Amino acid sequence: MKHWIRDLDISSELYDWSEGMPCASFVVYHFLKNAGWTWLWECDGELDNPNHCPDGNMEDSSVTDWTLSGAGTRSKSTSQIQNGKQSLSWVSAASETLTSASFTNLTDAQTYEQVIWVYNNSGNAFTFDVFDGNAFGSSTNLTSTGGWASYRITFTKNVAGSAYFRCSAPVGAGTIYIDSCMTFESFFEYNTSGLIADYTDGEIKAANVFASASHTFVAGDVGRVVIAWDGTNEGNSGAYAVTSVSAGEATLEIRVGGSETLTITTGLTWRLIDLSAAPRTELTSAREAGCGWGLESPYSSANWRLFYRHNYDSGSTNNKYIQVWASPTDCDFNTDDGSFYLTDVSTQMVDPTYSFNLGSGAGHILFGPGYNDSMTEARLYLMIDDDSTFVTWTLRPNVSYNAYSFMGFTGSDSYHTLQESWCLSTRYNDTSRNLNEIYLSNAYTSWGYSGLQPSPAGTMERCLIGVYGYATSSVPYLTSNRKVNPFNSSEWLHKPFLVRDPFGTGRYPAQKSFGDQGIFISRQQTDWTTFDSDEYLHLSYGVCWEWPNVSVVT
């Protein structure tokens, strides 16, 4: 079963040169998280090293950033690792403390998150707290679980001094390992002004009425967005704006053009988010502009990983695209900047041009129209399946420059392992404005021209999206006389192809059809219209999606 965001209007979040992409990232994040994805990483707009915790990834050879108060010892360890190649091993003395170096580049009075990963098999509980520049806050127990566990503390930077975190050993002491320490301002998971509610008791109570015993909807929720996940009733999952509130229940804008309604049900996992708190890439906020996130798919066959980071260029005339990188596996990553280590296959495996948002536009990006004087409207469409084997989404503006992206698995076949069926296909490296990413062309700005796909050897190869052509240079879906099949008056369509090593520069040429990803190529029709009894949605330029038999608002 597929799940969609169907035409979420985010026009209110358009800002000069951002054109809704940061807000789209915000919604996509919460939709995926609500669909069962695991939080991995966040960063804020810190430029060169967005992790404010020195040696937070524990990959420095030295231990000088970690200070002990007593006679214990600390060293870098390769025997217990949460991420990367090393962790910090701490053989503690009784009641000893270990403190981090002072956090760098914090903004006074700003709220931050401190996440650490700890392996504690000592049999004793350690504790963890943060010095905010003036005092320690409340502590958290680091229990002896026999495995890696993450802990998080929220703190607000005090103007009085530097901030750092501390772990404290019990009287009984012992050995623990610490890794992946991340200090960041959260614009996504822990952004309490952005994430208003997060529960598992959502109810569709009537055609477009949503309620939750855990949250009484109030007038202030109008304009916010309910993100719902329903694993049973197709068409219920989505991101719906709250249009009104009555008796603690929300009326949702379900964006259908006809009489279709949501299916009445209970027990939905849901979130309430506030788009006005989304990272907008505001022109004056470098702190916010370069934020990003990393998530891991719940797909049981391959916990693939996906990272977004917004362009940090905060100037008044800089494009606000999103850089994307991903791995078909649970590839380890550098918690300092989210980049993958080259220990497993990822989009960074063969692509040294990734710059991790140094403002050059290098790498795969989610961009959309860029700045356009006439753009006053942006609507978000997204499609995934039950297991989150893939994610595809598009941002539809009122001008003809649609964003488009696909990332995930296309299904194994006799010539492709599951991993080889994975691809990331987005605009690449070109930040020219006012171009239509959804248009399949031989331009780097097309979503289908510069993808990456794993080879049998575990390297990444260039791939692109193939369609049918005829007579050497024509494509059926764009022909001038294109029409329905006259024998049954239905549209004709085919699944796109995934073509690896299309230009013969690699060693692993291959071709496969997309599988059950709900993406098709049809004749070019009126943009953003459904056909065949609303079974399909034509987006633009022949790209179609499977659609849950509901009409659309024109």
Added chain:
Amino acid sequence: MALTIRNLLTPSYSANYTYYQWMIWLYREIFELAGWTETYKTVDTAWESASNILLTLADAAVNSATPRKITSATGGFVAATHEGMAITVKATNDANKSIYRIQTVEDTNTIWIEAVGLSSAGWTTETGITVEVHNCGQGQLLTTTSGLELVMAAPAASGASLEAYIKTDTGTSVGDHADVYALPKGDWTTAKTLTTGRSVDAYYQRRRARINVYAEDQHILIFFWTETSEPHQHFWGELTGVVTGDDYPGFVTVDTDWLMRGAATGFCQLSMLDDLDAAISGYTTWLAHAINAPVLLDNYIGRRIINQGVAKIEAPLVFMDNVSTGAYMRGTVPIVRCTGNDFETYRPLDGAGAWLHIVNGTVIPRNGTGDPVLITIGS
């Protein structure tokens, strides 16, 4: 029911410009062996002439222990007149059924056929087979002065009524040739709803041919080399995977290029009927990249659709001509497949594979791993 004919070398006629007069005689023989039935033919004594049908026997036998050997208790084989001729073996078993070239007449009851015409898997033992020894229609030429016609109806394996229509067109001796048509509605006896005719003129002056056939149900692909040219083909069939209501997806296509990604003419162009029963062309599609189709066709993917040493093949979808009554995807071409166009010509696509690459990326079913290697006209 499938029919495979391999490397059948016809006798060499004594003069040029008569090829189409005896070739059509042989086509009728092939169609019938493939299960097609005769709807109509121009009256001509050459069809059944004893000058063409040299011997008919009803008790031929083949044995798995003696590949290439055909025996008959009745007998009548004559070395002087039968060696080098063809024998149509109307066997029940597909492994035996074909037309072969007689290499040796051992005695009046025994002949040996050419090895290049028989799978190395050999015979399946069978008796009581009807066989015809013939000279491929060269003993008495068909009369073509007023335009000879032959109409054959496909076996109705799926209720199909496709008819194949061949008509000679005589002009100057250089221009003499045969046009081929399809009647997708099978209405020769009534409305005669024809596709556009197609012709292969280039072989008009040839005197002999090396014939290959693959036929299955209502689809038949005949291709042949002549003395100096590449393999021509005639291909009749019906698209598969068409929508409900598309009852007459019959087609015919001919050419020498075998290019399913050709430039809107040749083998990639299928002559068909549209939904209003008017003649229309359909074109085989090929993997492309959006607006820049040739990039993936000729330069790169066309020769590189290989994955881990295995050639990727595609059943080509057919897109109807970009005219006001066309421009829609209709169905899939039967029998043949597309692959990269730089594989070795006339050779199996993969050693143990089921497909045989002809040329330019068009592949056809292989008659098992024992299928004889294709040879050209030879000496």
